[in-house]
Amino acid sequence: MKIKKVDQFQKILLLIIIIYSILVSIKNPAFLHFETIFDIIRTSSTTMIVAIGLLVVMISGGIDVSFMAIALFGSYTTINVMIALGIDNLGIAFLFSGMIGIGLGLINALLINWLKLPPFIITLGTQNLYHGVMTTFISDKSFGAGVLPECLHEFGQGTIFKIVTEDGAVGLTISLVPVLLIGIATWLILYKTMIGRGIVAIGNDEESARRAGFNPFKIRLFVYAYSGFLAGIMGIIYVAQINALYPNKLVGNELMVVAAVVIGGTKITGGQGKIFGTILGVTIIYLLNSTLILIGLSSSWNNLFVGAILVVSVAITSYQERIKNRSHLIFTE
Amino acid sequence: MKKIREYMNRDLNLSILVTLTFAIFITLRIIIGPSLLSLNNIQSMLFQVPEFGFLALAMMLSNMVGGIDLSIIANANTVAIFTAYVLNGQLSFGTDGAARIILALIFAIVCSLLFGSFNGILISKTSAPPLIATLGTMTLFQGIGMAVTGGASVGDLIPEFSMIAKAKLLELPVIFWIFLGAAVIVGLVLTYTSFGRNFYLYGGNPVAARFSGIHNEKMCISTFLLTGLLAGIAGIIILSRVNSAKVGYGDSYLLQTMIVCVVGGIDPNGGKGKVQGVVIAILLMQVMSSAFTIMSLSPYTKKLIWGIMLVCVLGLNHIIGNYSEYKKLKMSMKAKA
Numbered sequence: 001m002k003i004k005k006v007d008q009f010q011k012i013l014l015l016i017i018i019i020y021s022i023l024v025s026i027k028n029p030a031f032l033h034f035e036t037i038f039d040i041i042r043t044s045s046t047t048m049i050v051a052i053g054l055l056v057v058m059i060s061g062g063i064d065v066s067f068m069a070i071a072l073f074g075s076y077t078t079i080n081v082m083i084a085l086g087i088d089n090l091g092i093a094f095l096f097s098g099m100i101g102i103g104l105g106l107i108n109a110l111l112i113n114w115l116k117l118p119p120f121i122i123t124l125g126t127q128n129l130y131h132g133v134m135t136t137f138i139s140d141k142s143f144g145a146g147v148l149p150e151c152l153h154e155f156g157q158g159t160i161f162k163i164v165t166e167d168g169a170v171g172l173t174i175s176l177v178p179v180l181l182i183g184i185a186t187w188l189i190l191y192k193t194m195i196g197r198g199i200v201a202i203g204n205d206e207e208s209a210r211r212a213g214f215n216p217f218k219i220r221l222f223v224y225a226y227s228g229f230l231a232g233i234m235g236i237i238y239v240a241q242i243n244a245l246y247p248n249k250l251v252g253n254e255l256m257v258v259a260a261v262v263i264g265g266t267k268i269t270g271g272q273g274k275i276f277g278t279i280l281g282v283t284i285i286y287l288l289n290s291t292l293i294l295i296g297l298s299s300s301w302n303n304l305f306v307g308a309i310l311v312v313s314v315a316i317t318s319y320q321e322r323i324k325n326r327s328h329l330i331f332t333e
Numbered sequence: 334m335k336k337i338r339e340y341m342n343r344d345l346n347l348s349i350l351v352t353l354t355f356a357i358f359i360t361l362r363i364i365i366g367p368s369l370l371s372l373n374n375i376q377s378m379l380f381q382v383p384e385f386g387f388l389a390l391a392m393m394l395s396n397m398v399g400g401i402d403l404s405i406i407a408n409a410n411t412v413a414i415f416t417a418y419v420l421n422g423q424l425s426f427g428t429d430g431a432a433r434i435i436l437a438l439i440f441a442i443v444c445s446l447l448f449g450s451f452n453g454i455l456i457s458k459t460s461a462p463p464l465i466a467t468l469g470t471m472t473l474f475q476g477i478g479m480a481v482t483g484g485a486s487v488g489d490l491i492p493e494f495s496m497i498a499k500a501k502l503l504e505l506p507v508i509f510w511i512f513l514g515a516a517v518i519v520g521l522v523l524t525y526t527s528f529g530r531n532f533y534l535y536g537g538n539p540v541a542a543r544f545s546g547i548h549n550e551k552m553c554i555s556t557f558l559l560t561g562l563l564a565g566i567a568g569i570i571i572l573s574r575v576n577s578a579k580v581g582y583g584d585s586y587l588l589q590t591m592i593v594c595v596v597g598g599i600d601p602n603g604g605k606g607k608v609q610g611v612v613i614a615i616l617l618m619q620v621m622s623s624a625f626t627i628m629s630l631s632p633y634t635k636k637l638i639w640g641i642m643l644v645c646v647l648g649l650n651h652i653i654g655n656y657s658e659y660k661k662l663k664m665s666m667k668a669k670a
Contacts, residue, residue: 063464114648114651115647115648115651116651117601117602117651118401118601120401121401121591121643121647122644122647124591125640125643125644125647126640127640128636128637128640129637129640129643129644130640131633131636131637131640132633132634132636132637132638132639132640132641135631135633135634135637136631136633136637140631140633247633255468255472258465258468259469259472262465262469268462268464269462298483300479300482300483301476301479301480302476302479303472303473303475303476303479303480304473304477304479304480305476306472306476307469307471307472307474307475307476308476310469310473311455311466311470311473314455314459314461314465314466314469315459315461318459318460318461318462318466319458319460319461321460322459322460325460331540331544332460332539332540333460333539333540333543333549
């Protein structure tokens with residue numbers, strides 16, 4: 001089997017992460033504790049899942065900013081029903097939330113296919129629509145840890161293994177398992193199935209993909225449903241981690257995830273993007289998020305660094321593309 | 334009657350919009366009663382229009398070239414923060430009174446033009462998609478504002494500055510007249526100058542524009558300069574109205590500006606749309622949001638209504654577009670036969 005090549009862009013990202021980590025640990029050795037690292041993994045695991053879903057959408061040439069509303073809608077509705085009926089089963093929670101996610105994702109896909117307008121504007125509309133429907137027609141109450149089903153609490157606290165340090169035992173969160181499973185599944189879909197090749201094809205050029213025999217409508221349905229499904233799963237994991245249910249969390253963090261995926265080297269016009277790059281992008285953002293305090297800067301500097309990295313990475317990827325296009329006399333604008 | 338019909342068919346979108354505005358106005362008047370149209374309420378609505386209106390005009394320009402500018406609100410806030418530092422004396426270079434206000438205004442304009450040109454240069458020189466480039470600059474501008482203020486609000490301005498927002502001319506706020514003036518100027522420039530014609534062509538089909546001798550990079554930079562300038566003016570108005578500046582003010586305006594553009598008949602794919610449609614849509618939006626405040630709806634319900642509105646208007650525009658194309662086709666078939 002051929003070893004997967006790590007391309008230039010990912011090498012740079014990896015280098016940035018390593019150099020930054022070394023700098024932080026020189027300045028403040030507390031960074032190297034298992035506690036800090038496991039905490040970063042734990043908080044970033046939910047974002048990784050939706051980022052992978054968004055990656056698939058962006059490879060197909062679209063964009064989705066409604067996934068956080070879908071995640072909230074799925075998890076909030078499911079857990080509400082579970083509390084009302086007294087169900088206490090993790091499998092059912094994931095299944096229901098995922099199904100709701102698929103349904104809402106399909107609505108997105110149908111609207112985008114019908115209106116033929118920029119997906120950003122449509123999903124911005126549906127984001128508000130879903131959140132509004134949920135809070136107006138279902139409920140807008142918050143639930144504390146006491147009322148939530150016991151299985152969620154267990155899942156949120158669950159660990160794969162524990163390491164005993166001088167401050168007590170710290171464990172690697174079990175949320176990493178779904179992230180790995182989803183990563184592998186997405187890799188298989190993108191690279192080993194016809195539908196995955198279709199996603200890349202319509203991202204590169206929809207018309208050529210159509211003439212090669214792909215059905216862009218069906219592929220779009222799949223892509224947005226998949227993104228919705230992952231959002232539904234993520235919603236449950238998120239609720240399990242914070243161990244409370246609020247009707248106003250998550251929504252509003254979409255653009256940060258978009259930024260993470262773009263930093264990972266994904267082309268927003270479609271056809272190009274790597275799962276590993278996305279994971280690196282999410283890691284960079286969370287690394288900055290939780291370590292700026294360790295090197296003595298307040299968290300208000302966070303946006304400045306993320307923005308600067310985003311602008312530079314967008315400029316580099318777009319400029320390379322432009323040089324390539326110009327040398328082939330392709331003009332896109 | 335026939336003349337009216339002809340007139341209406343000439344700009345179907347605009348006439349539907351005007352009818353819709355009247356319909357909503359009358360419905361709200363019936364639901365809420367005469368308090369909606371009292372001089373007091375109209376004045377308070379018109380005080381709120383300009384800050385939102387300038388942001389909507391900025392969004393309109395970027396939408397008309399087929400792009401989108403997510404950074405307008407971050408731009409407005411950060412400009413407001415820097416201007417506030419001038420006005421409260423930390424950056425005033427020893428000026429005071431009227432001189433300080435003039436210095437602050439010049440500073441704000443220069444600052445917003447810098448932000449706008451940064452967007453324009455980034456997008457035109459690297460061919461980055463505007464959506465993602467302005468997402469980056471949005472985070473960056475916000476970051477600059479956050480790093481400077483640490484998230485706190487900057488207040489303590491000289492009291493004369495808030496007079497700008499409070500002043501009235503002919504019973505209506507001065508800032509509203511400024512907004513109307515700006516809208517008229519933008520409209521005249523887009524309709525009657527060669528820049529405007531080039532602008533529409535560039536928005537509709539940039540590749541065709543390039544090969545008909547339009548300097549695309551220059552067009553792009555000047556579009557985003559204008560967008561930045563309008564956002565900066567919105568920032569000044571916000572500062573004058575609220576009397577303090579902080580990061581994150583008016584984040585919900587992003588969705589609303591987008592709705593206003595879509596309702597006002599701007600095609601998000603670029604090249605189509607008129608300023609008068611957007612101005613009517615801005616007024617409609619303001620009347621609706623005042624009515625929601627009077628009816629004391631929860632923010633969630635407002636969100637629901639904005640979401641439904643965006644999706645429905647997009648759907649309606651699509652159907653109308655198909656219908657008018659079908660009609661054109663039929664007309665041309667008739668002409669041939």
